[in-house]
Amino acid sequence: xxxxxxxxxxxxxxxxxxxxxxxxxxxxxxxxxxxxxxxxxxxxxxxxxxxxxxxxxxxxxxxxxxxxxxxxxxxxxxxxxxxxxxxxxxxxxxxxxxxxxxxxxxxxxxxxxxxxxxxxxxxxxxxxxxxxxxxxxxxxxxxxxxxxxxxxxxxxxxxxxxxxxxxxxxxxxxxxxxxxxxxxxxxxxxxxxxxxxxxxxxxxxxxxxxxxxxxxxx
Amino acid sequence: xxxxxxxxxxxxxxxxxxxxxxxxxxxxxxxxxxxxxxxxxxxxxxxxxxxxxxxxxxxxxxxxxxxxxxxxxxxxxxxxxxxxxxxxxxxxxxxxxxxxxxxxxxxxxxxxxxxxxxxxxxxxxxxxxxxxxxxxxxxxxxxxxxxxxxxxxxxxxxxxxxxxxxxxxxxxxxxxxxxxxxxxxxxxxxxxxxxxxxxxxxxxxxxxxxxxxxxxxxxxxxxxxxxxxxxxxxxxxxxxxxxx
Numbered sequence: 001x002x003x004x005x006x007x008x009x010x011x012x013x014x015x016x017x018x019x020x021x022x023x024x025x026x027x028x029x030x031x032x033x034x035x036x037x038x039x040x041x042x043x044x045x046x047x048x049x050x051x052x053x054x055x056x057x058x059x060x061x062x063x064x065x066x067x068x069x070x071x072x073x074x075x076x077x078x079x080x081x082x083x084x085x086x087x088x089x090x091x092x093x094x095x096x097x098x099x100x101x102x103x104x105x106x107x108x109x110x111x112x113x114x115x116x117x118x119x120x121x122x123x124x125x126x127x128x129x130x131x132x133x134x135x136x137x138x139x140x141x142x143x144x145x146x147x148x149x150x151x152x153x154x155x156x157x158x159x160x161x162x163x164x165x166x167x168x169x170x171x172x173x174x175x176x177x178x179x180x181x182x183x184x185x186x187x188x189x190x191x192x193x194x195x196x197x198x199x200x201x202x203x204x205x206x207x208x209x210x211x212x213x214x215x216x217x218x
Numbered sequence: 219x220x221x222x223x224x225x226x227x228x229x230x231x232x233x234x235x236x237x238x239x240x241x242x243x244x245x246x247x248x249x250x251x252x253x254x255x256x257x258x259x260x261x262x263x264x265x266x267x268x269x270x271x272x273x274x275x276x277x278x279x280x281x282x283x284x285x286x287x288x289x290x291x292x293x294x295x296x297x298x299x300x301x302x303x304x305x306x307x308x309x310x311x312x313x314x315x316x317x318x319x320x321x322x323x324x325x326x327x328x329x330x331x332x333x334x335x336x337x338x339x340x341x342x343x344x345x346x347x348x349x350x351x352x353x354x355x356x357x358x359x360x361x362x363x364x365x366x367x368x369x370x371x372x373x374x375x376x377x378x379x380x381x382x383x384x385x386x387x388x389x390x391x392x393x394x395x396x397x398x399x400x401x402x403x404x405x406x407x408x409x410x411x412x413x414x415x416x417x418x419x420x421x422x423x424x425x426x427x428x429x430x431x432x433x434x435x436x437x438x439x440x441x442x443x444x445x446x447x448x449x450x451x452x453x454x455x456x457x458x459x460x461x462x
Binding site (some may be wrong): 077144148151152155158161162164165166168169172173176190193197205208211212215216218 | 357378385
């Protein structure tokens with residue numbers, strides 16, 4: 001399983017695409033917001049945590065279809081399905097690799113982009129923490145969506161349509177935690193709910209993803 | 219005699235064809251009767267005036283919108299566990315009806331909210347949950363439409379329905395956490411002191427029964443259509459085999 005993780009990470013690095021692309025997309029979304037809403041610092045400060053969470057979520061969505069698609073096309077997914085490790089483990093490792101190449105860089109980049117949106121000083125810690133807790137759930141849910149649509153020729157748009165409604169609870173708790181943190185309120189409740197959600201998706205969704213892959217490989 | 223006999227498409231077609239006209243008549247009587255009773259034979263509310271009568275469409279459609287998803291969940295489970303094709307096709311056939319019910323509930327709610335709350339839309343938990351439910355229906359139907367192989371489509375949509383149900387419930391409570399609402403609480407409960415007045419409750423029960431029967435009729439009709447489509451495909455495939 002570690003070998004699989006290393007292989008996936010290496011592929012993501014060498015292919016170039018996913019890794020930098022999600023970060024660039026995140027940057028562009030954040031840069032576009034002041035153009036759409038005007039440059040007043042107070043207004044940007046009000047919406048900063050929400051925009052950063054939404055931007056990270058959309059950037060995460062962008063690279064989801066790469067989780068299984070390339071392996072499905074060249075047949076290595078079938079090899080993985082017959083490998084001695086359980087398919088559930090493969091799905092979990094793939095989600096982890098996606099998080100390491102997308103969620104983690106996004107989390108680390110978010111405070112820097114927060115500067116552009118005049119994020120209040122108290123917000124940095126909570127924004128980073130909420131993203132660190134929430135993005136693994138985004139990767140796990142995304143891996144499930146990618147597994148559902150892997151057999152489709154043009155699955156990209158459908159993948160978004162299926163995955164975005166599933167992202168609603170994560171976004172609510174994550175953005176709420178970051179917002180409360182930035183405004184100086186208690187963050188414990190949304191943060192704990194977010195952590196619980198992430199733990200549950202990480203534990204359960206690899207099974208659903210593996211079931212979907214088995215169906216698609218039949 | 220067991221329920222599983224109807225997993226046989228032939229048996230299902232025969233029985234559903236026989237009961238369909240009766241259900242159709244009952245659905246028509248209950249829906250029309252309930253609405254005529256509700257629209258013309260109930261007094262206007264002292265505060266809401268005649269707009270209160272939107273309840274006779276809004277509440278039954280909202281109830282069905284949720285229950286149709288629950289029915290799809292049960293049908294998907296039966297398909298996953300027992301591999302009965304009729305069950306998978308029934309789930310497929312129910313989705314557009316559920317989508318329509320969700321739209322009707324949202325639309326009638328907006329029509330009522332405009333004069334009463336002074337707004338067409340408010341990010342109230344119930345309203346927001348319904349919008350999310352609408353998106354779930356869309357995703358489910360889009361997945362059915364996107365996959366060519368019927369068995370793969372049935373399997374994948376069943377998995378989506380199971381996972382989606384969990385997330386739909388999660389979203390419902392997450393949305394509650396996110397914003398407090400304008401929407402009134404439950405007022406048709408059996409165990410509460412304060413409910414909607416009987417003047418409105420009786421025609422409302424009739425409308426709810428009517429919408430339920432209407433759903434059964436539409437479900438049977440649409441499932442029968444799906445089965446016939448399957449048969450046509452099978453016949454065409456057989457014809458191609460004999461030609462070749």
